[in-house]
Amino acid sequence: MxxxxxxxxxxxxxxxxxxxxxxxxxxxxxxxxxxxxxxxxxxxxxxVSVGHGNKRVSEAICNQAKNIIHISNLYLIEPQAKLAKKLVELSGYDMRLFFANSGAEANEGAIKIARKYGEVDGEVKRYKIITLKHSFHGRTITALKATGQEAMHTYFGPFPDGFVYADDIDSIESLLDDHTVAVMIELIQGEGGVEPLDKAKVQKLAKSLKKKDILLIVDEVQTGIYRTGELLASNLYEIEPDIITLAKGLGGGIPIGAIMTRLKDIFKPGDHGSTFGGNYLSCSAANTVLDILEDEKDRxxxxxxxxxxxxxxxxxxxxxxxxxxxxxxxxxxxxxxxxxxxxxxxxxxxxxxxxxxxxxxxxxxxxxxxxxxxxxxxxxxxxxxxxxxxxxxxxxx
CATH class of the missing domain: 3.90.1150.10 (Aspartate Aminotransferase, domain 1)
Incomplete structure (x- = not known):
């Protein structure tokens, strides 16, 4: 054969x-x-954000693989801690990070953060998450339901409840109610046609959500890691989201996802986890990718x-x-x-x-x-x- x-x-x-x-x-x-x-x-x-066959990334991967590839998150992981610090400092946001394996996993984690934020004294008070039509947030069951493309929902139900789809950014405000806990958007819709959202409208929405104590989740799986010119498209739009998700270009080809959030203590041990997420190999690659791109940006x-x-x-x-x-x-x-x-x-x-x-x-x-x-x-x-x-x-x- x-x-x-x-x-x-x-x-x-x-x-x-x-x-x-x-x-x-x-x-x-x-x-x-x-x-x-x-x-x-x-x-x-x-x-493959820094190109195929990148010598610095391949050397970082090889050097790390000779020592430790994986030990699990039960122990301190040096390159993970350094990567979290680097992302926080480069972003300019006061946040903490959780590392996963993919964009879909990062978005799942972001949804879990929002849902926990909506609980009061263990009772669900707010749970609805508004996303945009033409959006794409991943292939897992919940991330797929968060995706505002009806064609992608065929075959795979029943889905988790609590997702509402806005026709466009102008119609989000009209959909907010007492059960809304978050709005989740891509600043540039990738699968939805490479469509950037209007900057002024995004800024207006961000201010309104903050006043109403509704979380703003920005899916930067595709737009993040200098893809739009800044570390994050959120920096370019001059907003401060509550939660940001990353993946794709972060590892230069090695699978890695990340959740950044200002809600630093939202998760307690046992609330969330990942066997492979943020291991030695993926974080070593990601640190090198960021070093390369930070230098190219600065120059x-x-x-x-x-x-x-x-x-x-x-x-x-x-x-x-x-x-x-x-x-x-x-x-x-x-x-x-x-x-x-x-x-x-x-x-x-x-x-x-x-x-x-x-x-x-x-x-x-x-x-x-x-x-x-x-x-x-x-x-x-x-x-x-x-x-x-x-x-x-x-x-x-």
Missing amino acids: NLKEIDLEYVLHTYARNYINFKRGENATLFDEEGKDYIDFTSGIGV GVLDERMVYFEDRINEMAKKYSNIFQKSVGLGFMRGLRAKSGEILSKIIEESFKERVLVLKAGRNTIRFLPPLTISKEEIDEGIKRFEKAILKVSDQI
């Missing part, structure tokens, strides 16, 4: 795969088993690359207005809104043939999540290949 046949026979298929076997990577460039190169505008869906090269990438994406939107409605997104989280689902599918298909990797998102959007360390040369080569794909599709419509 060849590799494709083995995969088809033995792997449970939850993804519509392209059957290509990548063997190695260098920053934003991947190489298949035949040695062909592909420009990666996806970074493993926003995960101005991260912002410079982001502006350059934005300009190239906007150029495509203007040049091919027959194909695209508009350019959307912030920083290295960008999208091109295609004029139809058919056009979207064709462009993604042709892009792969031209050896540039892009992603599909909701609302007919092509999503770009390149490594934050992508070079200008890789950007130019990727855009060149992407434009070839656009021209092929343009000839077909």
Whole structure:
């Protein structure tokens, strides 16, 4: 059996795969088993934040693996403590952290924090959590129910109660009641079409929730770790959430999730836990990732690359207005809104043939999540290949 046949026979298929076997990577460039190169505008869906084959991250992982990989959270974990301190200091928020393995787990933990906050003397007083339509918060049962996309709720019920979906940020206030404990939002909806929320409206909402003692949870699983230019999109929006969730780019490819919260004493021993969360290996990788990106931010090269990438994406939107409605997104989280689902599918298909990797998102959007360390040369080569794909599709419509 060849590799494709083995995969088809033995792997449970939850993804519509392209059957290509990548063997190695260098920053934003991947190489298949035949040695062909592909420009990666996806970074493993926003995960490989400092590029493929990053020497500093791989050395940190190897050095840690030679000593201790995992001991459990029953004992002090040095790189975990240092990572928590680093995230608090870089964020500027007075918070404590809990470490998990993924974004879905982080969001589950955030929901548990909110639900416990809504209890008074052991009795449930407030439990409702408002999220937005087109949102995405994870694949576990509760995180899936928090996701405001009805199509994703098929088959998997019954779900936990207590989630209410607002059509948009303007309608959240009208849904608040005596049972509302939290509002949970993505500042840029990733799966929902790379759609940034209006900054002034978010700030107004944050102030209103604070006055009403309703928690603001910001899901930064995709927007966090400098993806939008600052450590957190919350910093960019100039708000102070009560709870922030992180994952994806934090470990540079090693699975890790995190909950940051100002509610420092909300959990007592036994309220929550994770066997693997925040272990030596994942936290060592994450500390190195933050060191790399903090340095690039301080030197101005991260912002410079982001502006350059934005300009190239906007150029495509203007040049091919027959194909695209508009350019959307912030920083290295960008999208091109295609004029139809058919056009979207064709462009993604042709892009792969031209050896540039892009992603599909909701609302007919092509999503770009390149490594934050992508070079200008890789950007130019990727855009060149992407434009070839656009021209092929343009000839077909």
